[in-house]
Amino acid sequence: MSEYQHSVSLDADKCIGCTSCLRQCPTEAIRIRDGRAKIRAELCIDCGNCIRVCQHKAKQAVFDRLEDIDPKFKWRIVLPAPSLYGQFDELKDVGCLLQALLRCGFDEYYEVARAAEIISECTRRYMRKPDIVFPVISSACPAIVRLIRQRFPELCDNILPILPPVEYASRMAKAEALKQHPELRKDEICTVFISPCPAKTSYAKNGLSATKSSIDYVVSMSDMYFKLLPYIKKAEPGKVRSQSGIAGVNWASSGGESEGLYSDRYLAADGMVNAIQVLDAIEDGKFPHLEFVELNACPGGCVGGAAAVENPYIAKARIHGMRHSLPSNQNYLRLINQKPDYVPEYVMVDSPIINHVPEVRLSDNLAEAMRMMQRIDEIYKMLPQIDCGSCGAPTCRAFAEDVVKGECQIDDCVVYLRRMVQENPSGKRRPNDGP
Amino acid sequence: MDVFRLHFDIDGGSFASAGNASVEVKKTLRQLGVSNAVIRRCSIAMYEGEINMVIHADGGTADVEVYPDRIVMVLEDHGPGIPDVELAMKEGYSTATEQIHNMGFGAGMGLPNMKRSSDDLKIETKVGVGTKITMVVRL
Known part of the structure; x- marks a missing residue:
């Protein structure tokens, strides 16, 4: 690998x-x-x-820059994240943003919110299947998916095996471009995602488990913000129509994806601490009747991404304010004569999402691991247990583990060291240290 | 070394902290290199045990012992005891109060889930004195 x-x-x-x-x-x-x-x-x-x-x-x-885009790409399609819609104070309608994107040098745009609507429809269909593991956990946030694969390996089967909207958007955008511009070759088209977070960059580079991503570049929302701002001010409202519905745009903030499922047995949590607590509870079997779980690593959801410019709640309020100007849905699968639980193959992940547990074992020998664990306990009891971080470890417990693994020494704890010196002022002095 | 021990005091007054011991047990077993499937069984058994002690017995203690071939979890409380163990083991049977039900607990699945998650389950109980549950999960 x-x-x-x-x-x-x-x-x-x-x-x-x-x-x-x-x-x-x-x-x-x-x-x-x-x-x-x-x-x-x-x-x-x-x-x-x-x-x-x-x-x-x-x-x-780590993001790509617009300047980095390979000149071999003759057709550059920008994929604006729904959270981008909430970043601008002066935005009169979504169309103004789309105009501004084209002015920044892109040849075409494909709103990720459009794909989100389709993914919602597919999720509703998927949840009708008789043999799936509940609760279904959203696959949209790459940091959450990675967290589950690492730390909650038993919950991998709960992850929705459907592409995240940005991936579906990239694939659709390329397919549409090929259809509309037969003169273009496949390798002349690229997709550029404007992302609120670094996790999406990792996703584009690494894919989802074994599913490869078709996204070519991921640029930072905060970089694009300043490029877009002058064009947005000049854009004409009412000239370009957004092709997204509010159901897709709502994915920008926590709870938006869940709302699109029309189920009341869902849970939406944001922020890593909350997400971890929820996953622990699910693993313990705490919510037997829960159907869907939407978790976002960032506070408030994608609008709270580390590369977003605006405060997440202000961005969310702005998006909320767009409700009157957008229809609820504009994108549909348009399936004919299919069962209610049919999900098209092209939205499914290419292969199952499998766990990827990092090596946290103290030793591959259980008896030795138990001895080390005992030693960690003993050292932990000698520490101040104030989690001050001066030693370089996040908690006293983590420090005790680092000591037992041989990565540092107990003297690296300044509180411990001071106590040792106070209790035994001459004891630390070796004969060669001089007076 | 043939045994590693963990001890927890389960706080009776709080649903919020129920589950903390389960999370701690999960982390420790992972570091010891125990398989994911066994970790999951232990965490479910432990969580249900914690919740039971909070609901019925105003808390208690949990002791986890890791041996080279098995994990033993002992949950002990000084609660009301279980008058009819056979009935308590039935799925859906619950003596939890209306208030507890309203909080989403008391589905009558606690003991059955504990039994399902462990290889061995022993209940020692005396009405008015308390309950001691010993669960064994083999590695």
């Missing part, structure tokens, strides 16, 4: 080794070593929490 490509990276020159990101990492993937943050690649799920909290801008999201 090829190396997983992450989209959260560290600018070591800017990192001063403060502990802001340390405790905010939901998978405890960060340690401070030698005065710099280090991300453990196998644990990172690209949620972007650390980017949001870093005051020194040392944590960065």
